[in-house]
Amino acid sequence: MNYSIETAPLEELQCDCIIVGVYQDQQLSPSAIALNNSTNGLIGNIVNRGDLSGKNGETVLINAIPNSKIERILLVGLGENAALSGKDYKKALLAAVNSLKKPQIKTVVCCLAECEVTARDWQWKASHIIEVFNDAVYQFTELKSDKETESKIEKISITAPETERIAVESGLLQGKAIAEGMNLAKQLGDLPGNLCTPSYLAEQAIKLGQTYSSIEVNILEEAGMADLGMGALLSVSRGSRQPAKFIILDYQCGEKNAKPIVLVGKGLTFDAGGISLKQAPGMDEMKYDMCGGAAVLGTLLAAAQMQLPLNIIGLIPSSENMPDGDANKPGDILTSMSGQTIEVLNTDAEGRLLLCDTLTYAERYNPDVVIDLATLTGACLVALGRIPSGLLGNDDALCNDLTAAGECANDTVWRLPLWEEYQEQLKSNFADLANVGGKDGGTITAACFLSKFAEKFRWAHLDIAGTAWRTGQTKGSTGRPVPLLSQYLINRTLTDKS
Ligand code: BES
Numbered sequence: 001m002n003y004s005i006e007t008a009p010l011e012e013l014q015c016d017c018i019i020v021g022v023y024q025d026q027q028l029s030p031s032a033i034a035l036n037n038s039t040n041g042l043i044g045n046i047v048n049r050g051d052l053s054g055k056n057g058e059t060v061l062i063n064a065i066p067n068s069k070i071e072r073i074l075l076v077g078l079g080e081n082a083a084l085s086g087k088d089y090k091k092a093l094l095a096a097v098n099s100l101k102k103p104q105i106k107t108v109v110c111c112l113a114e115c116e117v118t119a120r121d122w123q124w125k126a127s128h129i130i131e132v133f134n135d136a137v138y139q140f141t142e143l144k145s146d147k148e149t150e151s152k153i154e155k156i157s158i159t160a161p162e163t164e165r166i167a168v169e170s171g172l173l174q175g176k177a178i179a180e181g182m183n184l185a186k187q188l189g190d191l192p193g194n195l196c197t198p199s200y201l202a203e204q205a206i207k208l209g210q211t212y213s214s215i216e217v218n219i220l221e222e223a224g225m226a227d228l229g230m231g232a233l234l235s236v237s238r239g240s241r242q243p244a245k246f247i248i249l250d251y252q253c254g255e256k257n258a259k260p261i262v263l264v265g266k267g268l269t270f271d272a273g274g275i276s277l278k279q280a281p282g283m284d285e286m287k288y289d290m291c292g293g294a295a296v297l298g299t300l301l302a303a304a305q306m307q308l309p310l311n312i313i314g315l316i317p318s319s320e321n322m323p324d325g326d327a328n329k330p331g332d333i334l335t336s337m338s339g340q341t342i343e344v345l346n347t348d349a350e351g352r353l354l355l356c357d358t359l360t361y362a363e364r365y366n367p368d369v370v371i372d373l374a375t376l377t378g379a380c381l382v383a384l385g386r387i388p389s390g391l392l393g394n395d396d397a398l399c400n401d402l403t404a405a406g407e408c409a410n411d412t413v414w415r416l417p418l419w420e421e422y423q424e425q426l427k428s429n430f431a432d433l434a435n436v437g438g439k440d441g442g443t444i445t446a447a448c449f450l451s452k453f454a455e456k457f458r459w460a461h462l463d464i465a466g467t468a469w470r471t472g473q474t475k476g477s478t479g480r481p482v483p484l485l486s487q488y489l490i491n492r493t494l495t496d497k498s
């Protein structure tokens with residue numbers, strides 16, 4: 001997709017559709033007023049007739065404009081004539097793009113960056129328009145014979161006054177980077193487990209490193225993991241015919257001595273549950289169990305494209321969880337890389353087995369912070385549904401920064417407590433730790449387990465089980481939490497002095 005800024009008067013623009021906003025009570029946005037004047041009061045007539053009340057998310061497509069070069073105008077309701085919340089702004093943008101999914105519409109001019117949004121500037125609005133439009137037109141057609149897509153939008157121009165040119169141009173670059181990061185994460189997520197294997201994921205990481213010279217990629221094979229003593233991780237992959245891969249991405253664009261931000265992503269390319277086999281309904285969705293890993297790749301793509309002056313390490317432990325003859329059995333006891341022993345009471349709690357060795361591995365980077373992202377627990381869906389990702393961590397400042405970044409990016413998180421009291425549930429009669437903590441507070445006990453391997457640094461855990469993909473009719477990857485992490489990284493470049 002092609003993005004640009006447009007500062008010329010509206011009536012002179014050549015495009016398939018111009019998008020303008022209308023507030024409640026028949027109040028037109030500045031661009032709607034301009035178009036209304038140049039079309040003989042056309043928009044005013046439609047609004048006065050009551051065809052558009054101006055409620056947020058409502059749309060009317062005017063597809064014939066007499067005596068004008070303009071092909072179409074899309075009116076979008078914005079709600080009350082006041083500053084919009086970031087959420088309502090996204091809602092209006094989504095409504096707009098969803099009503100333009102027609103093959104005739106290839107080029108659009110969006111005049112919605114002029115809307116006031118509480119605490120957000122032109123840069124944010126431009127970036128958000130690009131992200132939302134891109135997200136909405138994405139379709140996974142790779143494996144269909146008929147590759148016809150719903151939407152043919154190829155070009156978006158954002159109108160802005162000359163005085164905002166610099167802000168909007170930087171918003172375009174940012175939006176494009178995040179959108180491409182999300183696309184990569186979504187593509188990998190939607191790809192089925194027979195194609196997206198640990199080896200495939202590793203190849204895609206290597207490709208990313210070839211595209212962006214600032215990203216260096218290394219892959220550890222099982223022998224290398226064995227040398228490091230990654231007994232927990234390797235125990236999971238023993239149950240599968242696909243060899244595990246440990247993907248290491250190294251992006252060093254910050255100060256030479258600045259401690260890195262380490263991003264860890266669960267890369268389980270298919271989770272059958274192992275010997276504690278999952279039920280059949282919905283099991284196909286366990287191809288999405290690598291979405292944490294995919295989001296690490298997407299976020300690094302975005303960081304590299306924005307050339308953020310930071311040091312970032314991406315770590316993706318990748319494996320399948322299958323019920324092979326050599327698979328983990330309930331009761332098995334493993335020795336993790338940290339030396340702590342783990343009793344496997346349920347082989348379906350495999351994510352934490354991958355992550356614990358990865359967290360121990362992260363120590364060698366002397367990290368400033370470690371953030372892991374994982375489709376870790378079904379319990380997170382019970383607790384929070386599919387709106388925010390779960391957030392837990394051992395550092396309030398880091399958790400607050402992530403919460404703020406999520407709010408800004410419209411990719412929200414909600415913090416759950418990580419209290420000592422919960423550790424009780426992970427006691428094992430035979431090992432240092434059990435890998436499950438019973439049926440109560442499953443998201444919290446999973447994080448408690450991880451915290452035992454994250455004592456040497458500031459750490460936060462994002463449980464993205466409810467947010468990494470949509471289920472049902474619109475089943476598909478969301479690309480979350482790439483927007484949140486990208487925003488966190490951008491914020492770090494604004495506040496970091498070192
Ligand atoms: N990948 C799953 C978590 C999951 C389940 C995400 C459903 C999204 C939807 C994870 O490996 C898992 O199986 N977790 C178990 C943990 C339990 C055995 C303690 C779960 O949530 O059932």
Ligand code: MN
Nearest residue numbers: 271348349350
């Ligand atoms: Mn599992």
Ligand code: ZN
Nearest residue numbers: 268271289351
């Ligand atoms: Zn899993």
